Amino acid sequence: xxxxxxxxxxxxxxxxxxxxxxxxxxxxxxxxxxxxxxxxxxxxxxxxxxxxxxxxxxxxxxxxxxxxxxxxxxxxxxxxxxxxxxxxxxxxxxxxxxxxxxxxxxxxxxxxxxxxxxxxxxxxxxxxxxxxxxxxxxxxxxxxxxxxxxxxxxxxxxxxxxxxxxxxxxx
Numbered sequence: 001x002x003x004x005x006x007x008x009x010x011x012x013x014x015x016x017x018x019x020x021x022x023x024x025x026x027x028x029x030x031x032x033x034x035x036x037x038x039x040x041x042x043x044x045x046x047x048x049x050x051x052x053x054x055x056x057x058x059x060x061x062x063x064x065x066x067x068x069x070x071x072x073x074x075x076x077x078x079x080x081x082x083x084x085x086x087x088x089x090x091x092x093x094x095x096x097x098x099x100x101x102x103x104x105x106x107x108x109x110x111x112x113x114x115x116x117x118x119x120x121x122x123x124x125x126x127x128x129x130x131x132x133x134x135x136x137x138x139x140x141x142x143x144x145x146x147x148x149x150x151x152x153x154x155x156x157x158x159x160x161x162x163x164x165x166x167x168x169x170x171x
Contacts, residue, residue, distance in 0.1 A: 018103050018154075021114070021147055023058035025100035032093035039086040047082075108158070111151050118148045 042050060051074045078106050095117065102110020125141045 015154075016105060017150055018106055018111075021150070022100045022103035023115070024143070024147075025096045025103060029093045029096035029100060032089050032096060036086045036089040036093060039082050039089060042077075043079050043082050047077045048072075050074075057082045087108075108155075111155055115148065115155060118151070120146050122148060 047069050051071055055062065055067050055071075095113075099110055099114045099117065103114060122141075122144060125137070125144060129137045129141050
């Protein structure tokens with residue numbers, strides 16, 4: 001008797017890189033959801049006043065050009081713009097959540113979805129790094145490029161495996 005009940009109890013091995021990418025996507029979804037909540041909490045408030053109180057609380061220099069620039073721009077934000085910002089950020093959070101859950105479950109469609117979405121943002125990220133190099137921009141570009149290359153390789157390997165396993169017709 002070579003069949004043993006033990007192999008059925010052993011859990012299949014998960015792809016650790018997909019789990020890591022899924023965790024990154026889920027954390028990103030939470031971050032964007034928090035931004036969306038923040039945008040909606042600013043509805044019907046004077047955004048410049050809220051930012052002024054925040055700057056004072058954080059003890060930012062009130063004479064700073066950057067602080068003054070932000071306060072000037074914040075005074076132009078309308079409730080309609082806050083609704084749009086909130087909606088876009090929540091939609092993106094939802095996409096990240098779908099990607100993260102799908103990747104955690106190792107679904108092929110999630111790999112393709114993540115591949116397409118990540119690829120669509122890479123040119124913008126390259127442009128932003130080119131425009132102004134910061135450690136955050138470079139880090140995000142590197143992480144997203146690595147995710148893209150890994151998923152591209154994973155999908156290509158899977159496609160190569162399918163082609164090899166197809167029966168061939170001999171004449």
